[in-house]
Amino acid sequence: MSTAPEHAAGTVPGAAVDPYALDREGLEALVADRGQPRYRADQIHAWLVRGVDDPAEMTDLPTALRGELATRFAPTRPELVAHTVADDGHTHKLLLRFPDGEAIETVLMLYPDRATVCISTQAGCAMGCPFCATGQAGFRRQLTAGEVVRQVVVADAALRSGAVGEAHLPDGAPSRVTNVVFMGMGEPLANLPATLATVRWLHDPDGFNLSARGITVSTVGLVPGIRQLAALGLPVTLAVSLHAATDALRDDLVPVNRQHPLAEVEEVMAEYRRTTNRRVSIEWCLIGDVNDDAEQADHLGAIARRLRAHVNVIPMNPTPGVRWKEPTRARTTAFVDRVRHRGAAITLRDTRGRDADAACGQLLASYTLGAGTRLPAAVGAADRVDAGLSLPTLQRQATDAPARPVGSSDAPDQGRGT
Ligand code: SAH
Numbered sequence: 299m300s301t302a303p304e305h306a307a308g309t310v311p312g313a314a315v316d317p318y319a320l321d322r323e324g325l326e327a328l329v330a331d332r333g334q335p336r337y338r339a340d341q342i343h344a345w346l347v348r349g350v351d352d353p354a355e356m357t358d359l360p361t362a363l364r365g366e367l368a369t370r371f372a373p374t375r376p377e378l379v380a381h382t383v384a385d386d387g388h389t390h391k392l393l394l395r396f397p398d399g400e401a402i403e404t405v406l407m408l409y410p411d412r413a414t415v416c417i418s419t420q421a422g423c424a425m426g427c428p429f430c431a432t433g434q435a436g437f438r439r440q441l442t443a444g445e446v447v448r449q450v451v452v453a454d455a456a457l458r459s460g461a462v463g464e465a466h467l468p469d470g471a472p473s474r475v476t477n478v479v480f481m482g483m484g485e486p487l488a489n490l491p492a493t494l495a496t497v498r499w500l501h502d503p504d505g506f507n508l509s510a511r512g513i514t515v516s517t518v519g520l521v522p523g524i525r526q527l528a529a530l531g532l533p534v535t536l537a538v539s540l541h542a543a544t545d546a547l548r549d550d551l552v553p554v555n556r557q558h559p560l561a562e563v564e565e566v567m568a569e570y571r572r573t574t575n576r577r578v579s580i581e582w583c584l585i586g587d588v589n590d591d592a593e594q595a596d597h598l599g600a601i602a603r604r605l606r607a608h609v610n611v612i613p614m615n616p617t618p619g620v621r622w623k624e625p626t627r628a629r630t631t632a633f634v635d636r637v638r639h640r641g642a643a644i645t646l647r648d649t650r651g652r653d654a655d656a657a658c659g660q661l662l663a664s665y666t667l668g669a670g671t672r673l674p675a676a677v678g679a680a681d682r683v684d685a686g687l688s689l690p691t692l693q694r695q696a697t698d699a700p701a702r703p704v705g706s707s708d709a710p711d712q713g714r715g716t
């Protein structure tokens with residue numbers, strides 16, 4: 299766990315702080331400490347929102363205050379290490395390196411009606427999902443709130459300055475960030491202080507002023523974190539990365555399932571929906587011959603229908619060191635049709651989605667790993683899944699009951715879509 303200052307409440311008096319780690323109250327406390335009127339906090343806030351964090355450039359502040367802030371602010375400005383352009387210039391992957399050498403990635407996706415930034419919350423990830431490049435590399439450290447917010451600042455500044463995508467912007471495309479998805483590296487709900495502080499910054503009407511609906515937090519299903527996100531009282535979109543609809547398979551594909559099994563995850567998703575009145579999403583990374591069979595489709599369809607959740611299917615992106623592949627076109631179509639026939643809303647991400655959203659984690663992997671490198675962390679889990687699948691697939695599908703009870707997903711016809 300990081301001991302770096304992550305939000306206003308966690309700042310140590312007198313210690314240097316990343317200005318983006320301060321929320322409105324934190325800025326107000328900072329100026330009050332210096333005997334300055336409250337509106338100075340508004341002025342600083344306005345600069346930060348425009349991407350200016352150097353007090354010397356905050357020209358409407360008194361010179362003395364600028365000098366004091368310069369000693370107090372310790373910005374964690376990242377260096378742009380690599381910038382990869384995909385999808386005809388509509389997708390920009392930015393590899394950013396912080397002063398301590400940690401590199402993370404941020405992806406900017408341009409659409410005719412929106413500009414979406416995919417942000418990271420951790421350097422690496424401790425969750426160990428065996429199909430994910432980030433998961434294989436393991437956990438390195440938490441990002442501070444400042445480091446998370448700054449990814450949006452960098453992407454927004456690049457977009458506004460025309461440095462990114464100007465030649466490719468579809469007519470009428472926004473020249474500011476309109477949507478943010480927490481789908482980059484790391485597990486957002488395993489870094490709650492930074493995630494919640496970032497959501498507040500993004501939603502603050504005097505800040506980035508993004509609609510809560512335009513903010514999506516993706517999680518493997520950390521139940522206490524989902525409750526805390528709901529407690530924010532904002533209709534932020536919650537996406538849960540399910541990937542398996544029986545505990546037997548999910549225990550290995552998403553190892554944290556052993557702490558929070560499917561029934562518990564489903565319950566908290568229902569609770570989130572009730573509290574926020576917001577439809578939840580289910581993410582499903584479709585892996586050839588691993589989670590693309592009829593049994594999984596049926597259980598997934600039942601869960602999604604009970605929750606009235608929207609399922610997003612992402613064919614797996616091949617990742618260095620991962621033996622699995624994306625499914626065939628025929629199996630993909632059969633899977634999606636089967637889930638849909640169970641009464642669930644389901645979308646197969648297009649190539650664009652594959653290149654962009656699903657590729658979070660891929661840029662860093664190709665930057666740091668040689669092709670074919672296999673990292674040990676996820677290999678054991680992959681072995682177990684393959685061992686389980688060595689039973690003929692047909693035999694598995696013919697079995698009525700899953701290997702162990704899966705709570706509410708065992709009763710697919712209960713609580714049909716309401
Ligand atoms: N840790 C969070 C958020 C980051 S991952 C989570 O897992 O939800 C964002 C999405 O990318 C997740 O749904 C994840 O399952 C998916 N993903 C990871 N590796 C992938 C791969 N190789 N191919 C396709 N999607 C992948």
Ligand code: SF4
Nearest residue numbers: 423425427430433484
């Ligand atoms: Fe972490 Fe998400 Fe990757 Fe799993 S899929 S290892 S939770 S980043």
